[in-house]
Structure formats: C-alpha cells, structure tokens
Amino acid sequence: MNEQPAFIGAKVVEKYLDFATLIPLLERALIHFSSGNEGGVVQPIRTIVPVAKYSGFLGVMPAYSKWDDALTTKVVTFYEKKTSSEIPSHQATVLLFEPSNGTLKAVIDGRVITDKRTAAVSAIATKLLKPSHAEILCILGSGAQAQSHYQVFTQQFSFKEVRVWSCTREKAEGFATTVTGQVRVCSTPQEAVTGADVIITVTMATEPVLLGDWVKPGAHINAIGACRPDWRELDNVLMESCVLYVDSKEAAAKESGDIVISKASIYAEIGEVLKGTKPALADKTTVFKSVGMAVEDTVSAKLVYDSWLAENK
Ligand SMILES: NC(=O)C1=CN([C@@H]2O[C@H](COP(=O)(O)OP(=O)(O)OC[C@H]3O[C@@H](n4cnc5c(N)ncnc54)[C@H](O)[C@@H]3O)[C@@H](O)[C@H]2O)C=CC1
Ligand SMILES: O=C([O-])C1=[NH+]CCC1
Numbered sequence: 001m002n003e004q005p006a007f008i009g010a011k012v013v014e015k016y017l018d019f020a021t022l023i024p025l026l027e028r029a030l031i032h033f034s035s036g037n038e039g040g041v042v043q044p045i046r047t048i049v050p051v052a053k054y055s056g057f058l059g060v061m062p063a064y065s066k067w068d069d070a071l072t073t074k075v076v077t078f079y080e081k082k083t084s085s086e087i088p089s090h091q092a093t094v095l096l097f098e099p100s101n102g103t104l105k106a107v108i109d110g111r112v113i114t115d116k117r118t119a120a121v122s123a124i125a126t127k128l129l130k131p132s133h134a135e136i137l138c139i140l141g142s143g144a145q146a147q148s149h150y151q152v153f154t155q156q157f158s159f160k161e162v163r164v165w166s167c168t169r170e171k172a173e174g175f176a177t178t179v180t181g182q183v184r185v186c187s188t189p190q191e192a193v194t195g196a197d198v199i200i201t202v203t204m205a206t207e208p209v210l211l212g213d214w215v216k217p218g219a220h221i222n223a224i225g226a227c228r229p230d231w232r233e234l235d236n237v238l239m240e241s242c243v244l245y246v247d248s249k250e251a252a253a254k255e256s257g258d259i260v261i262s263k264a265s266i267y268a269e270i271g272e273v274l275k276g277t278k279p280a281l282a283d284k285t286t287v288f289k290s291v292g293m294a295v296e297d298t299v300s301a302k303l304v305y306d307s308w309l310a311e312n313k
Pocket of ligand 2: 090227291
C-alpha cells in the first residue's frame with residue numbers, strides 16, 4: 001500500500017520559498033532547459049483547455065528535471081475577472097511524483113509557487129539585461145504578480161523610485177497601501193513608463209498597454225502577461241525595435257500574442273545568456289517575454305517538499 005501523499009498548503013509554501021534560495025535553483029534550471037538533451041529537462045509545451053463559456057482556461061504543465069531528479073505536473077486555471085470577487089484569477093496545484101516509480105508524493109499549492117517563481121525569473125532576466133544605472137522601476141498592473149514582482153525587485157535591486165499604474169486608480173492606490181515601501185501611483189500608463197529604466201507588465205490585458213513610443217531607449221522590459229496567441233501587452237513598435245529574449249523559444253513562438261501577431265524575431269532564451277552562449281545586450285532596449293515554464297514549478301515544488309520533509313520526518 002502506498003502512503004498518503006503530503007498536502008502542502010499556501011502558508012507552508014510561502015514559508016519555504018524564499019527568493020534568495022529559489023533564484024540560484026531557477027538559474028540552474030533555465031540553463032539546463034536551454035541545453036537541449038544534455039540539460040536533461042523534459043518539458044513538452046503545455047496543454048491549454050479553453051473554457052469559453054466562462055472566459056477561462058485550464059493548463060496542464062508537466063516536466064522532469066534529470067539534474068534535480070524531480071517529476072511534477074502543475075494544473076493551473078486562469079480566468080478573466082469580471083467582478084471584484086475574492087477568488088484569484090489564477091489558481092494552481094502542483095503534483096510531485098517519485099520519479100523512480102511514479103508514486104504521488106505531494107499535492108502542493110501552486111498559486112504561491114506561480115507568483116514567486118515567475119517574479120524570480122523576471123529578476124534573473126533583469127539582472128542580466130537592465131541598463132547599468134537603473135533608478136526607476138515601473139509596474140503596469142496591481143494584482144498577484146505585481147505583488148510578487150514588487151517583493152523580489154525591491155529585495156534584489158535598489159531603485160530610487162517605484163511607480164505603479166493599474167486599470168483603475170483605486171486598484172493602483174490599493175497596491176501602494178499594501179506594499180512596504182514608497183510607491184508613486186500614476187494615472188496613465190504613459191506617465192508611469194516615461195523615463196523608467198525597468199518596466200514590468202503584469203496585466204490581464206488583451207490589447208497593448210505599453211507602447212514603444214513611451215519607452216526610454218535602453219530600458220529593460222519584463223513582459224509577463226498576454227500568454228495567449230491573440231492577447232497583447234506590448235505594441236508592434238516596441239516588439240519590432242527591441243532585442244527580444246524569452247524563457248522558451250518554442251512556447252513563446254506558439255503562445256505569446258505579442259510575438260505571434262507582431263512576428264518579432266526572438267534573439268535568445270534567457271538560459272542561453274546564463275550559459276554564456278548568447279550575449280546580454282544590456283545597452284539596447286530589451287524585452288524579456290515570459291510565458292512561464294513547467295520546470296520552474298518543478299524546482300520550486302522540490303524545494304518546498306524537501307524543506308517540508310526535513311521538518312516533518
Ligand atoms: N509568465 C508567467 O510565467 C506567468 C504569467 N502570468 C500572467 O501575468 C498576468 C498577471 O497575473 P496575476 O497578477 O496573477 O493576475 P491578477 O488578476 O491578480 O492581476 C491582473 C492585473 O491586470 C489588471 N488588468 C485586468 N484587465 C486589464 C486590462 N484590460 N488592461 C490593463 N490592466 C488590466 C488588473 O486590474 C490587475 O491589476 C496575467 O496575464 C497572467 O496570465 C501569470 C502567471 C505566470
Ligand atoms: O506559467 C504559468 O503558470 C502561467 N503562465 C500564464 C498563465 C499561467
């Protein structure tokens with residue numbers, strides 16, 4: 001008889017998933033992912049089931065990492081929020097399996113993992129691609145990803161000013177009151193973006209919210225939303241003029257509307273830059289287009305499970 005799997009909830013995940021530990025694990029996973037067979041990451045493109053009746057999607061994201069000897073699948077749902085309901089727009093669960101025999105070892109909250117690993121990967125890209133004197137950080141969006149990006153960016157970098165814009169001023173002000181440091185609330189995306197050195201787009205927009213004409217030459221942009229082939233956050237001016245980095249070339253070319261619609265060409269995966277096989281052109285205007293990778297969930301879930309096990313043996 002198998003033992004029951006462990007059930008690890010959001011509070012426990014929060015406790016074990018600190019950015020300082022997570023970032024080096026994710027850097028290593030990104031390098032392995034971008035190393036082909038040699039890297040030992042098996043990660044098919046995720047399967048997405050549209051739930052059109054409710055403007056929602058269900059995604060299944062499996063991966064195995066030979067280096068970590070970890071096997072997981074995340075099941076994630078994301079829904080357009082039509083009301084001010086407390087239910088998060090994104091919910092997720094990660095199943096962690098024993099790779100040697102397929103036994104389910106743990107069922108782990110995936111919402112906190114998704115928020116933190118996405119923000120941590122943006123911080124990794126930013127460290128490589130930001131201009132040398134980056135003083136102003138701009139966040140477009142004020143939801144869960146805005147929160148996790150704010151946390152890791154204020155921990156890993158020292159910006160002199162942080163600005164936020166959201167689709168209503170009320171939401172942007174709400175964000176500013178929940179975070180620990182000073183945030184300048186902006187009334188328009190253009191006001192927030194003008195003069196910013198690093199820009200993060202973390203919205204559920206389906207049309208561009210960031211226009212290339214507003215962006216300071218040499219700025220670095222982390223484009224996190226618009227993960228459907230017909231959704232946009234960035235306009236063609238920006239997509240055609242930037243140097244474009246992605247997490248996965250294969251997935252970004254299929255899933256990112258900003259890439260599919262603009263037909264912009266991808267310069268490199270961020271794992272190739274970490275490996276040293278492609279340069280970080282930090283003096284140019286750079287975009288890191290992230291769609292999210294299963295292997296990021298795999299290493300995060302393994303970190304949580306191993307930490308939990310060490311305390312609960
Ligand atoms: N690249 C990755 O690995 C991941 C990407 N995401 C994406 O990041 C984005 C943000 O996710 P969460 O913060 O979890 O969502 P959320 O629902 O917590 O926040 C969404 C934000 O977008 C704003 N928004 C909604 N519609 C908008 C519009 N039409 N124009 C401008 N702003 C709008 C909302 O006011 C809110 O501030 C989503 O597009 C999501 O799919 C989420 C998880 C992982
Ligand atoms: O990687 C991920 O979990 C997601 N990317 C876009 C929506 C959810």
